[in-house]
Amino acid sequence: MNRNLLYCFILLIASCNTVEKGSPSVFFAGEIVNPTSKYVVLQKGEEVIDSALLDTNNRFSFSFDSIPMGLYHFKHAPEYQYVYLEPGDSLMVRLNTVDFDESLVFSGKGEDVNNFLLDVFLGNEKEEQIVRKNYNALESEDFKQKINTLREKRINALNTLNDEGGLSTNAYTIAEASINYAYYNYNERYPFEHRKHAKDKKIAKLSDDFYDYRKNISFNNKQLNYLRPYYDFMRSHFGNLSYMTCSHKCIIKNQKVKNNFHFNKHKLNLIDSLVVEKELKDNLFRNVAFDYLLKSNDIEKNNEAFIEEFHRLSGSNRHIKEIDDLYLGIKNIQPNNKIPNIIVNNISGDKISLQEIAKNKKVVFYFWSETDKRHYSNIFKRIEHLKTSKPNYTYIGINFKTSLDSWKTILNTNQLEAKNQYTTDDFEELTKSLIVYPLNKCIITKDATIVNAFASIYGKI
Structure with a gap:
């Protein structure tokens, strides 16, 4: 959108949503270039106030008869930023998700404090x-x-x-x-x-x-x-x-x-x-x-x-x-407990439990996601080193937050052994049961029994 078109859009929105001086109503709208989600969500603290679906031109709008003044957040997954709103505001925002914070500009009534x-x-x-x-x-x-x-x-x-x-x-x-x-x-x-x-x-x-x-x-x-x-x-x-x-x-x-x-x-x-x-x-x-x-x-x-x-x-x-x-x-997941019986998927789409994977051998479970390429690239290099220095372990990768096609592509690109790679559809269950934090952690087991659930993949195995 060139600058003249942007001004016309702002004037059009403003004319359709005029907020009278002293009015308790609030209008907040905008345009998102290169959207990464279908929605914009407005929150105050942890409470969701409202959500707006992007239209065919990637524009959204919120309109309230009244709203408490104060600091809010608007989220366009996975990014979010502050917006300060008070009665009488008629605020516009434009941003590009490629450079979310740096491209963001507020205009209209309420722009001064928000741009500051x-x-x-x-x-x-x-x-x-x-x-x-x-x-x-x-x-x-x-x-x-x-x-x-x-x-x-x-x-x-x-x-x-x-x-x-x-x-x-x-x-x-x-x-x-x-x-x-x-x-x-x-x-x-x-x-x-x-x-x-x-x-x-x-x-x-x-x-x-x-x-x-x-x-x-x-x-x-x-x-x-x-x-x-x-x-x-x-x-x-x-x-x-x-x-x-x-x-x-x-x-x-x-x-x-x-x-x-x-x-x-x-x-x-x-x-x-x-x-x-x-x-x-x-x-x-x-x-x-x-x-x-x-x-x-x-x-x-x-x-x-x-x-x-x-x-x-x-x-x-x-x-x-x-x-x-x-x-x-x-x-x-304290030592001497069995590893939680989480179900994961293999490369063929078959479901198998961690206890089944880990039985009758010494295993190091590690974790990765496509959301952090630098992390998984370093992890894969570390695993190759450990295979040589600690060959008595089987190294099992557990993937999460990655589409099936992307997962398979990453496995092929990095020439990983597909038989030792698994993925999960339930990230919440995985993190709750195995406490996947920090991402460099690994879980060491012997015959499906936990030896150390809080080891570091870069530490002593």
């Missing part, structure tokens, strides 16, 4: 690389001054926009928070990132006012719950607090936590004591549970104690079933 939020989002991605270098290069006071200078530059740009466009109080608050919490997060991460490059590998001594911004943070602002810089800050903040206040029982040895159970239990209690807004608290609790259960690979006794503490503090958590399912899945 998008600029902050894109700026944060670029700035992250610069800040990462400063973690290493700068001492704490110089780093703090650098971050403050960057933050003030963006705040000044926001104030200029506000003076020119007159943002609503709520829109200004969201935009300001998107700036502040990104820079607050850099400060929270600084001691640990700096330690990685320090010669003595110790946490740097910080001035008494290094965290002076903490007196301005809010634990009870529902509008910010799904603002990415705010949530990322909260994760870093509670990790920081837990480390700094838990040095005895957590057994911090060589500046690193050794008792992950106590550390994460302590983090749950800190979140419970400080966070007021329930949805934020639920989400942070979920993050801690996933982080502990998936990454620590702790003993079963500690996992059970952690879940008991989780239920005690957050028994009404909106994610409780998801956490319980994860815990049960981990419990079921």
Whole structure:
């Protein structure tokens, strides 16, 4: 679509959907070039507000008689992005999925705050690389001054926009928070990132006012719950607090936590004591549970104690079933248990269970998907190496989220042994039963009995 046609389209939409000044109604529409889905879904937090089917020209529209002001997300699978809406808005968006975020442009009533939020989002991605270098290069006071200078530059740009466009109080608050919490997060991460490059590998001594911004943070602002810089800050903040206040029982040895159970239990209690807004608290609790259960690979006794503490503090958590399912899945793949009897398909389309595949031999199960070519290319190379260095194992690939034709093409292109490759139609069952995280994990079995369900394909087999 050339620029003149785009302007005509915007004027046509605007004329058909005029929103009177002071009206509570909201109109949000747009065009998607190279669509990857038939729908656009509008969400507020985790709640789906509405969905719109793309028409023959790849355009969509939402129209509401009234809608609460605030931050929303629009999703066009697999991508998504913020959109801020408030009564009276008549907003247009255009994007190309080949370059989703970078091609996105808002126009119409409500464009100022949305284009600003998008600029902050894109700026944060670029700035992250610069800040990462400063973690290493700068001492704490110089780093703090650098971050403050960057933050003030963006705040000044926001104030200029506000003076020119007159943002609503709520829109200004969201935009300001998107700036502040990104820079607050850099400060929270600084001691640990700096330690990685320090010669003595110790946490740097910080001035008494290094965290002076903490007196301005809010634990009870529902509008910010799904603002990415705010949530990322909260994760870093509670990790920081837990480390700094838990040095005895957590057994911090060589500046690193050794008792992950106590550390994460302590983090749950800190979140419970400080966070007021329930949805934020639920989400942070979920993050801690996933982080502990998936990454620590702790003993079963500690996992059970952690879940008991989780239920005690957050028994009404909106994610409780998801956490319980994860815990049960981990419990079921402990050593000496039989590998879960998941059904997969072979190259001929026949169904077979993992227990059948693994009986009477030593097996390494690994996982891959067409969605990450770099990952599966590296995995295939690693498997070829292991076949030579560890020939007493059979290496079984389990594929997911790949069409049948693509799967077969990848097998042929990479000259893989089809007899040792399987695919699944039920990704949810696979991930729930085998805890396929991280993707570099592998499961080692002997005669269908689990030896190690949390091994790394790049580690010791």
